[in-house]
Amino acid sequence: MLTLLTPKGPTVRYVKFLETGLVSVETKRLPQLDITNLFLYVPTYLGYEDLKGTAKTYQRYYGDILTKNYNNSYYKFRHTNTQRTTESFKAFVEGLFGQNNNIQPEPIPEQDLLLRPYDYCESWRAHDYSSESNKFKHSAIWNKTIADISKRLGFQYSLESIDVELMWDMCRYEQAWHVDRTSVWCSVSKI
Known part of the structure; x- marks a missing residue:
């Protein structure tokens, strides 16, 4: 079983997984947490x-x-x-x-x-390089990916982008730390 901490403003959503899939979702009020940046500068x-x-x-x-x-x-x-x-x-x-x-x-x-x-x-600083990323995150393929992942996890509604992005970050980081096994977080996508 793993627990995913999802930053959602002042709340944190705990998603518990077993090998069979999603077990439960629980939301609690906590200080804002940015787990992505916790590991961004730590070399593996x-x-x-x-x-x-x-x-x-x-x-x-x-x-x-x-x-x-x-x-x-x-x-x-x-x-x-x-x-x-x-x-x-x-x-x-x-x-x-x-x-x-x-x-x-x-x-x-x-x-x-x-x-x-x-x-x-x-010139570099004046240009908004995040615009391409924003365009992609509002595209049909992105929305379909979010819907597919949400359905695969057993949700009756689509997760938010930040939830799926955090799952991807956890997949990447755990895979880098433990190269001898596949991270459970990577199973949420077909990649």
């Missing part, structure tokens, strides 16, 4: 291992260029100022140079035009 073990493996593969294919001995005049590393990219940097250099390296990245500039140019581009 699989992600760390993937980056480490990618670096090892690069070194195997490009061993003449990517030597195993670190030299700061040959290598320059930079990342943005988030936990996720810091951990990604650590995984990559561990894959290239081993676990006990003492490699420091280049300082993060105040205006990072290399890794975050869109933060300083007026």
Whole structure:
């Protein structure tokens, strides 16, 4: 049995699942919760291992260029100022140079035009890139998907988009954490 916490303003909906499908729905008043953002910046073990493996593969294919001995005049590393990219940097250099390296990245500039140019581009900031997503979420195919998922779960009415999006987020995160089994959250869609 799993419990899904769905942000709904000041209420939280608990949806309990068994292998046979939906069991019960219960709504309680709680402070607003955004479970998606709770895990957004937390790197997974699989992600760390993937980056480490990618670096090892690069070194195997490009061993003449990517030597195993670190030299700061040959290598320059930079990342943005988030936990996720810091951990990604650590995984990559561990894959290239081993676990006990003492490699420091280049300082993060105040205006990072290399890794975050869109933060300083007026044209980019002036455009509403969410409009395409909004168009899709008001399309017939999106509404049919919501209706199909709602029906598959045994609801007599269509769930709200935010409910289905949260189920998808839980599917993605749980699948990344536990690659050896399929997340129950992924069973709500046909993907």
